[in-house]
Amino acid sequence: DSNPTADTGTIKLAVIPGDGIGQEVTAEALKVLEVASPAGVKFEQTRYDLGAERYLATGEVLPESVLGEIREHDAILLGAVGGKPNDPNLPPGILERGLLLKLRFELDHYVNLRPSRIFPGAASPLSNPGEVDFVVVREGTEGPYTGNGGSLRVGTPAEVATEVSVNTAFGVERVIRDAFARAQRRPRKKLTLVHKTNVLVHAGAVWWRLFQEVATEYPEVTTDYMHIDAATIFMTTDPARFDVIVTDNLFGDIITDLAAAITGGIGLAASGNVNPDRTAPSMFEPVHGSAPDIAGQQKADPTAAVLSASLLLDHLGYADAAAAIETAVIEDLAARTPGTARRTSEVGDAIAARVSG
Amino acid sequence: DSNPTADTGTIKLAVIPGDGIGQEVTAEALKVLEVASPAGVKFEQTRYDLGAERYLATGEVLPESVLGEIREHDAILLGAVGGKPNDPNLPPGILERGLLLKLRFELDHYVNLRPSRIFPGAASPLSNPGEVDFVVVREGTEGPYTGNGGSLRVGTPAEVATEVSVNTAFGVERVIRDAFARAQRRPRKKLTLVHKTNVLVHAGAVWWRLFQEVATEYPEVTTDYMHIDAATIFMTTDPARFDVIVTDNLFGDIITDLAAAITGGIGLAASGNVNPDRTAPSMFEPVHGSAPDIAGQQKADPTAAVLSASLLLDHLGYADAAAAIETAVIEDLAARTPGTARRTSEVGDAIAARVSG
Ligand SMILES: CC(C)[C@H](C(=O)O)[C@@H](O)C(=O)O
Numbered sequence: 170d171s172n173p174t175a176d177t178g179t180i181k182l183a184v185i186p187g188d189g190i191g192q193e194v195t196a197e198a199l200k201v202l203e204v205a206s207p208a209g210v211k212f213e214q215t216r217y218d219l220g221a222e223r224y225l226a227t228g229e230v231l232p233e234s235v236l237g238e239i240r241e242h243d244a245i246l247l248g249a250v251g252g253k254p255n256d257p258n259l260p261p262g263i264l265e266r267g268l269l270l271k272l273r274f275e276l277d278h279y280v281n282l283r284p285s286r287i288f289p290g291a292a293s294p295l296s297n298p299g300e301v302d303f304v305v306v307r308e309g310t311e312g313p314y315t316g317n318g319g320s321l322r323v324g325t326p327a328e329v330a331t332e333v334s335v336n337t338a339f340g341v342e343r344v345i346r347d348a349f350a351r352a353q354r355r356p357r358k359k360l361t362l363v364h365k366t367n368v369l370v371h372a373g374a375v376w377w378r379l380f381q382e383v384a385t386e387y388p389e390v391t392t393d394y395m396h397i398d399a400a401t402i403f404m405t406t407d408p409a410r411f412d413v414i415v416t417d418n419l420f421g422d423i424i425t426d427l428a429a430a431i432t433g434g435i436g437l438a439a440s441g442n443v444n445p446d447r448t449a450p451s452m453f454e455p456v457h458g459s460a461p462d463i464a465g466q467q468k469a470d471p472t473a474a475v476l477s478a479s480l481l482l483d484h485l486g487y488a489d490a491a492a493a494i495e496t497a498v499i500e501d502l503a504a505r506t507p508g509t510a511r512r513t514s515e516v517g518d519a520i521a522a523r524v525s526g
Numbered sequence: 527d528s529n530p531t532a533d534t535g536t537i538k539l540a541v542i543p544g545d546g547i548g549q550e551v552t553a554e555a556l557k558v559l560e561v562a563s564p565a566g567v568k569f570e571q572t573r574y575d576l577g578a579e580r581y582l583a584t585g586e587v588l589p590e591s592v593l594g595e596i597r598e599h600d601a602i603l604l605g606a607v608g609g610k611p612n613d614p615n616l617p618p619g620i621l622e623r624g625l626l627l628k629l630r631f632e633l634d635h636y637v638n639l640r641p642s643r644i645f646p647g648a649a650s651p652l653s654n655p656g657e658v659d660f661v662v663v664r665e666g667t668e669g670p671y672t673g674n675g676g677s678l679r680v681g682t683p684a685e686v687a688t689e690v691s692v693n694t695a696f697g698v699e700r701v702i703r704d705a706f707a708r709a710q711r712r713p714r715k716k717l718t719l720v721h722k723t724n725v726l727v728h729a730g731a732v733w734w735r736l737f738q739e740v741a742t743e744y745p746e747v748t749t750d751y752m753h754i755d756a757a758t759i760f761m762t763t764d765p766a767r768f769d770v771i772v773t774d775n776l777f778g779d780i781i782t783d784l785a786a787a788i789t790g791g792i793g794l795a796a797s798g799n800v801n802p803d804r805t806a807p808s809m810f811e812p813v814h815g816s817a818p819d820i821a822g823q824q825k826a827d828p829t830a831a832v833l834s835a836s837l838l839l840d841h842l843g844y845a846d847a848a849a850a851i852e853t854a855v856i857e858d859l860a861a862r863t864p865g866t867a868r869r870t871s872e873v874g875d876a877i878a879a880r881v882s883g
Pocket residue numbers: 265266269270422456724725755
């Protein structure tokens with residue numbers, strides 16, 4: 170990866186801590202990011218108070234002017250977004266569609282990158298998971314996430330509601346290309362397409378055709394296909410078989426939460442919403458949500474946010490700094506005493522200390 | 527449940543063994559069904575050779591006349607349908623859409639019933655699954671399975687393919703009602719709605735509203751909501767928490783394969799495609815596929831097919847006979863020697879012997 174900011178030494182970082190534990194885990198991610206930055210590299214942070222709190226106070230989700238400002242940054246660090254469950258003032262989708270997905274779509278984050286590894290010391294619910302180390306390349310800008318569709322006769326017994334999954338050759342091919350390139354760079358060079366081609370035959374056909382077409386350009390990559398339902402089985406019975414998975418937006422959402430679960434929990438799952446063409450800033454965020462039930466209590470594990478900061482550094486071209494964070498996290502996990510809970514800030518401090526010294 | 531056939535003592539059973547291991551496991555299910563039938567009850571079987579083989583030989587999937595004949599039966603027992611993977615003469619979806627889903631849709635199987643239990647002796651990949659005993663009520667006649675949608679400029683770089691999930695108040699309410707009634711009959715009386723209301727806001731709204739509405743009629747049932755991604759996490763970390771789950775056609779497909787995996791494998795997962803209004807015969811089938819790689823080798827475990835026969839008897843009103851099969855299966859599982867493989871017919875014989883003896 171090239172390093173677009175190395176010439177100035179200043180990285181313009183948009184920080185969106187969001188709601189609930191998003192605030193706490195972002196603080197720790199920033200703490201670790203500071204100590205991990207290579208000599209001479211400076212982070213210039215701008216904080217954006219977006220999320221449930223702002224929406225409930227002002228009715229604003231993501232003003233156009235704010236989106237414009239965010240666009241001018243080199244990268245975005247996001248905590249988590251979402252209010253209390255079933256808050257009547259915050260209908261489902263307002264923040265997800267209006268903020269999180271809006272950013273992914275507007276900034277063309279077509280590669281939603283979600284690595285999964287069983288780190289030493291991490292507690293998998295599987296009795297025999299094996300050596301798990303794979304990455305899911307989830308399409309991020311189309312599929313069932315477009316918001317297409319609508320409702321007729323809302324609230325009546327005659328209501329009809331549709332959701333339209335939109336799949337373009339343009340959108341499918343570019344994410345498949347990215348996944349093949351990633352598989353080619355990895356030792357095992359294996360790529361699995363996950364879809365449901367036997368039922369979703371229209372979308373399935375374009376995914377299947379482009380997967381076969383791009384495969385001819387990567388003769389060294391071993392390919393494989395699995396229906397989403399079968400993939401959930403292998404994820405619990407033989408997750409070590411996976412190397413790179415490419416899949417659509419919704420299947421990717423589902424399979425990555427499952428992947429997080431079997432590798433030791435959502436507290437460790439990091440993600441990058443990547444614009445590989447670098448036409449807009451990429452965004453890094455933990456896979457977990459805002460967990461309002463434990464917010465403000467310093468109970469959240471900030472590791473997923475810290476690992477997201479590592480992905481951010483890697484994306485910006487600072488591979489060594491990224492690796493240093495990952496190593497520190499692995500050491501921290503190995504040193505954890507099962508049954509002992511640390512405060513959110515203690516975990517951040519411990520990882521930061523390992524990075525610096 | 528009423529017993530619509532008790533007056534005649536003859537149950538007209540349409541048998542569709544299908545492809546691959548479907549043939550072998552159906553033979554065992556029928557063997558057990560025979561010995562389990564209550565005194566005086568006779569099964570009058572009609573076999574229908576539908577599936578990949580017939581399609582490849584004749585181009586026929588499900589002729590209208592055959593569908594008409596099947597309609598005249600009291601119930602359907604199906605093995606599994608599907609040819610060799612990637613057979614160019616058998617594009618994905620032909621059999622699934624043309625036969626399996628066609629039957630579910632035409633016969634109005636709106637309750638796709640999938641019980642999940644960890645039977646004693648069954649090998650869960652989870653180290654600590656707990657006492658798992660839940661049932662998924664999967665909607666079976668709409669959602670993303672309608673086949674709505676299409677493709678434009680197929681095979682070109684400008685291809686666009688859509689899949690339309692169709693959700694009607696009519697279809698959603700009736701399956702939610704069925705799920706509440708089931709939850710009410712179970713000791714724990716707990717019902718969890720699984721959806722993705724924060725992203726699929728149109729479909730999510732109608733599911734959410736009707737779930738709340740019907741809930742007011744069942745004050746004793748405790749309700750709960752989970753996004754599909756979160757549900758996969760709980761399915762691996764705390765599956766014992768579930769009692770009844772109600773969800774849409776696609777989420778149900780995914781979550782039930784995962785449920786099968788964590789309860790000891792797809793070899794044990796039975797399902798009923800139920801028309802609760804009894805306007806057409808219900809259909810019972812194992813959740814697994816036709817597994818062409820092991821077909822004809824007597825390697826398949828027929829337990830899922832046998833348990834599907836038990837669901838069939840229960841649906842027809844023979845609760846005692848159904849329970850006898852389940853008990854025999856539990857005993858057979860408990861008596862299995864890990865590492866010892868039995869032939870498909872040996873498993874069937876063993877279960878049948880326990881039922882009769
Ligand atoms: C919050 C929600 C919109 C989001 C998604 O569905 O993509 C989340 O589940 C995720 O995986 O990042």
